[in-house]
Amino acid sequence: xxxxxxxTGSIVCALLLGSARATDPAASSPSPATxxxxxxxxxxxxxxxxxxxxxxxxxxxxxxAMEVYRQVLATExxxxxxxxxxxxxxxxxxxxxxxxxxLKGVPEDKLDDKGKLMLADLFVAKKDYEPAIRIFSTxxxxxxxxxxxxxxxxxxxxxxxxxxxxxxxxxxxxKARPHDRQVRRKxxxxxxxxxxxxxxxxxxxxxxxx
Amino acid sequence: xxxxxxVFLVALLVxxxxxxxxxxxxxxxxxxxxxxxxxxxxxxxxxxRAAQKLSDSRVLEHLAKxxxxxxxxxxxxxxxxxxxxxxxxxxxxxxxxxxxxxxTRQPEKAISLFTKYLALGGKLDPPxxxxxxxxxxxxxxxxxxxxxxxxxxxxxKQKTVAEVELAEMDSWQGHYDxxxxxxxxxLAVEPANRQARLSxxxxxxxxxxxxxxxDEYRKLLAKP
Numbered sequence: 138x139x140x141x142x143x144x145t146g147s148i149v150c151a152l153l154l155g156s157a158r159a160t161d162p163a164a165s166s167p168s169p170a171t172x173x174x175x176x177x178x179x180x181x182x183x184x185x186x187x188x189x190x191x192x193x194x195x196x197x198x199x200x201x202a203m204e205v206y207r208q209v210l211a212t213e214x215x216x217x218x219x220x221x222x223x224x225x226x227x228x229x230x231x232x233x234x235x236x237x238x239x240l241k242g243v244p245e246d247k248l249d250d251k252g253k254l255m256l257a258d259l260f261v262a263k264k265d266y267e268p269a270i271r272i273f274s275t276x277x278x279x280x281x282x283x284x285x286x287x288x289x290x291x292x293x294x295x296x297x298x299x300x301x302x303x304x305x306x307x308x309x310x311x312k313a314r315p316h317d318r319q320v321r322r323k324x325x326x327x328x329x330x331x332x333x334x335x336x337x338x339x340x341x342x343x344x345x346x347x
Numbered sequence: 348x349x350x351x352x353x354v355f356l357v358a359l360l361v362x363x364x365x366x367x368x369x370x371x372x373x374x375x376x377x378x379x380x381x382x383x384x385x386x387x388x389x390x391x392x393x394x395x396r397a398a399q400k401l402s403d404s405r406v407l408e409h410l411a412k413x414x415x416x417x418x419x420x421x422x423x424x425x426x427x428x429x430x431x432x433x434x435x436x437x438x439x440x441x442x443x444x445x446x447x448x449x450x451t452r453q454p455e456k457a458i459s460l461f462t463k464y465l466a467l468g469g470k471l472d473p474p475x476x477x478x479x480x481x482x483x484x485x486x487x488x489x490x491x492x493x494x495x496x497x498x499x500x501x502x503x504k505q506k507t508v509a510e511v512e513l514a515e516m517d518s519w520q521g522h523y524d525x526x527x528x529x530x531x532x533x534l535a536v537e538p539a540n541r542q543a544r545l546s547x548x549x550x551x552x553x554x555x556x557x558x559x560x561x562d563e564y565r566k567l568l569a570k571p
Contacts, residue, residue, distance in 0.1 A: 180541045182568060188548065189564035196557035 183209055187218055199226050217243065221252040224259070233262035250276060254286065261289075266297050284310050288320060295323070300331035318344045371400035378409065387416040404434055411443055420447055431460075436469050442478060449478075454486035471495075473502030477509055489516050507533055511543045518546070523554035541567060 186209045193202035206223035209216050220239050227236035237259045240252075248256060257272035273290040277283065291306035307324035314320065325340035378393030394410035407430040414423035427444040431437065441464050445457035461479050465471070471479065477499035483492030493513065500509035514529030530547040533540060548563035 180545050180567065185545070185548075185564055185567045188545075188552075189561060189568070192548075192552045192557050192560045192564065195552065196561070 183213060183216065187216075187222065190219075190222055194222070194226055199230050202226050217247060217249075217252065221248065221255055225255055228255070228259060228262065233259055237263065245272075250280075257289075261293060266293050269293055282313070284313060288323075291327075292323070295327045295330070298330075300327060303327050304331065371397045375401065375406055375409075378413075382409070382413060382416075387413045391417070391422075404430055404437065404440075407433075408437075408440055408443070411440070415443065415447065420451055423447055436464065436467055438464065438469060438472065438475060442475060445478060445482060449482060449485060452485070454482045457482045458486060458488075471498075473499055473505055476502075477505050480509065481512070484512065484516055489520055492516060507537060507540060507543070511540070511546060514543075514550075515546050518550040518553060523550055526550045527554070 186205050190202045190205040190209070193199075193205060203223060203226050206219045206226070209219040210223070213219070220243060224236040224239040227233070227239060236255075240248075240256055240259065243252075245253065245256065253272050253276060257269040257276075260266065260269035260272070270290065270293055273286055273293070277287055277290065280286070287306055287310055291303050291310065294300075294303035294306060304324070304327055307320060307327060310320050311317065311324060321340055321344040325337045325344060328334075328337035328340060374393045375397040378390045378397060381387075381390035381393060391410055391413035394406055394413060398406045398410060407426050411423045411426040411430065414420070414426060424444065424447055427440055427447070430440045431444065434440065441460050445460050448454065448457035448460075458479075461471075461475075461482070476495050480492045480495035480499055483489070483495065493516070496509045496513040496516070500506045500513070510529055510533050514526040514533070517523075517529065518526035527547065527550055530543050530550065533543040534547065537543065544563055544567050548560050548567065551557075551560035551563060
């Protein structure tokens with residue numbers, strides 16, 4: 138009988154063992170999702186190189202900056218940030234053809250705003266104004282208060298004699314920045330090219346008085 | 348033969364009785380096993396079953412962890428809010444829910460959780476100090492974050508990360524000298540700390556010290 142109870146006990150124990158830890162919920166507790174800190178993320182060589190290239194660019198050491206961008210592109214040929222950065226430096230150093238070649242093949246929709254504006258500037262440099270106008274206009278639909286870009290658009294519109302559109306652009310800028318003499322002068326000049334001499338004179342005079 | 352049959356029947360009876368009476372705990376245990384295997388949805392189903400009968404708050408907390416693991420934030424939030432209704436001073440649940448709000452970029456809700464907890468007389472442990480500092484930093488409430496970073500840095504395990512993040516926060520406020528000093532202090536103790544070095548390189552460039560910044564970037568590339 139004792140053997141019998143002992144055996145029964147063993148079997149019961151064995152059955153219970155499978156569930157024993159069920160009464161101990163704290164035994165396996167996953168870590169809380171506290172949100173990882175930037176300090177816990179891996180720092181890649183690509184990130185480091187891209188930032189280094191920017192620092193070299195700020196320091197006007199364009200040759201070294203280009204070299205670093207090219208190192209990134211050697212390991213990651215499709216890295217957009219490197220392509221945009223490299224094309225910027227090429228453009229600033231007067232190599233607009235090479236800058237355009239760097240961005241060649243990059244789908245426009247893959248570029249961020251900075252890249253798109255860079256591309257637009259390259260089109261302007263190549264005197265290919267229509268795609269530049271398209272890029273500036275699309276950008277301004279989303280960011281209508283970016284007066285720097287609106288000014289670039291106004292300038293390009295004036296160069297291809299789209300005077301009514303250029304005048305509208307300058308007027309929009311001057312509405313927001315009425316004391317910008319340089320913009321007012323450009324506006325006056327475009328008015329004169331459009332044959333609105335009286336209005337042009339008034340604007341040019343006003344730009345002198347401000 | 349009779350003995351064996353007897354033993355078998357007793358065992359069967361005990362097993363059936365056990366399962367009838369203890370099924371919520373069995374469900375909980377099965378949830379635990381599934382969680383350990385990374386089967387979070389299966390685990391959640393078991394935890395939900397267990398929660399029908401068990402009033403143990405740990406069941407709800409583990410269920411919330413499952414929902415967090417599969418990214419079902421709404422369910423996790425519901426469970427954790429229910430848990431905190433029952434136990435408003437449960438710091439582990441506050442940390443989880445605050446973590447969820449950090450991820451969903453709602454730091455103000457996370458701040459409110461900790462504020463209520465502290466108003467109830469609750470004490471923060473070092474990880475909670477760091478978490479609250481990060482929450483304030485996320486909410487751009489830098490003045491409120493700083494004392495919690497300093498408090499978190501009292502704990503040796505968190506000292507470095509708290510000091511680096513505090514220095515980064517200083518730099519965002521334009522206090523470049525303080526930030527550089529803080530990061531250099533960290534690097535003096537831990538020269539291989541890559542995050543500190545990257546932050547130092549960035550702060551130096553923002554401060555216009557390009558050559559020094561370049562040096563730090565190049566040290567990073569050299570992988571000390």
